Amino acid sequence: MQQIKVVIAETQYLIIEGLLSIFKRYNDISIVGVMVNKEDLFSNLHLLNPDIVVIDPLNLEDFRVDDISTLETVCPGTRILIITDINNSDTVRKIVETGAKGYLTKTCDEKEIIEAIYALLRGEKLFCHKVLNILLDGQKIEPDNCEATLLSEREIEIIRLIANGHTTRQIADTLFRSFHTIGTHRKNIMKKLGINSTSELLVYAMNTGLIQPREQVASNR
Numbered sequence: 001m002q003q004i005k006v007v008i009a010e011t012q013y014l015i016i017e018g019l020l021s022i023f024k025r026y027n028d029i030s031i032v033g034v035m036v037n038k039e040d041l042f043s044n045l046h047l048l049n050p051d052i053v054v055i056d057p058l059n060l061e062d063f064r065v066d067d068i069s070t071l072e073t074v075c076p077g078t079r080i081l082i083i084t085d086i087n088n089s090d091t092v093r094k095i096v097e098t099g100a101k102g103y104l105t106k107t108c109d110e111k112e113i114i115e116a117i118y119a120l121l122r123g124e125k126l127f128c129h130k131v132l133n134i135l136l137d138g139q140k141i142e143p144d145n146c147e148a149t150l151l152s153e154r155e156i157e158i159i160r161l162i163a164n165g166h167t168t169r170q171i172a173d174t175l176f177r178s179f180h181t182i183g184t185h186r187k188n189i190m191k192k193l194g195i196n197s198t199s200e201l202l203v204y205a206m207n208t209g210l211i212q213p214r215e216q217v218a219s220n221r
Contacts, residue, residue, distance in 0.1 A: 003030045004117065007048055009055035009063075011036045015083075015106065019054060022110050029117070037061035045075045052117055056084040056106075057095065065091065068098040079120035083113070092134045096208055101125045125151050125208070132193060135207035151192065156210060158185050162198060163205035 006029055010016050016034060023029045032048045035041040038060060041053075057065050071080055081102040082095060095103065102116045105128050112128070119126040127135075151159070154175075161171045172182045195201055204210075 002028065004028055004052065004121065005030055005032045005048065005050045006052045006054060006117070007031075007033045007035060007041070007045070007050040009035045009041050009053055009060050011059050011061060012056075015056070019083075019113075022113060026114065035060075038063040038067065042070075042074060045071070045078070049075060050078055052079050052081055052120060054081045054083055057082060058084050058087055058091070065094050065098060068095065068100055072099070081113075081116055081120060083108070086130055086134070089134045092131055093207060096127075096131070096135065099209060102127075103131045104128045105130050123153060125156065127208070129194065132204070135204060151189070155185060155189050155192075158182065159189060159201060159205050160210050162186070163202050163210065 006023060008016060008019050008031065010019070020031060020034075023031055032050055033044055035044065039062065041055075041060070041063070045053075053071060055063075055068075055071075057063055057068055068080060068082075072078055079102065080100050081104070082100050083104045083106060084095075085106050086092060092103075102120045102125070104112060104116055104126075107130075108128055116126045157175070158171060161174065166174065168182050168186065169179055171177075172179045175182070190196065190201070193201070193204060195204065
């Protein structure tokens with residue numbers, strides 16, 4: 001069984017103990033380090049070469065949100081899972097703009113944390129609904145709703161195409177799939193994200209970095 005090497009970067013004792021307790025229940029997950037400040041994290045990243053870094057960027061000593069994007073540069077192949085409290089909408093957007101592909105809050109449960117680990121290893125994105133509600137401007141945050149939203153690589157690809165102005169028929173032709181199959185994918189994506197219109201999907205794609213604003217402008221020329 002291939003081991004998933006995980007580094008925890010956190011300063012709160014109870015959070016660290018909670019994560020250690022959760023991960024120890026899974027035979028394929030191995031904790032290779034616990035870091036409490038930025039210096040230790042960056043100094044040991046190359047040596048440990050983790051698959052996943054679970055980090056609270058708002059709580060780690062000397063760490064700044066801008067440092068998130070540096071982590072994957074320092075250790076290519078390492079995936080970053082953010083687990084932090086919601087600070088404010090600007091902070092949430094700033095964290096997502098760094099390229100973070102996994103973002104949960106500290107109210108998420110064990111199932112969601114483990115699901116995020118495996119999703120990131122598959123190259124997928126996973127955001128807590130609280131994070132998505134902030135990214136989709138104007139939607140009220142539901143305090144009791146912290147389900148994670150898991151998108152497959154195919155769904156992410158379809159979101160990009162939709163956001164860049166492609167019709168369902170054009171997407172079907174591009175991906176060599178039937179019109180019906182793409183239509184089903186669209187419905188599933190909308191249901192997963194809890195949105196009801198293409199305009200909301202565009203906001204999601206831009207806020208999560210799936211497309212850049214200039215791409216969308218170019219597609220409408």
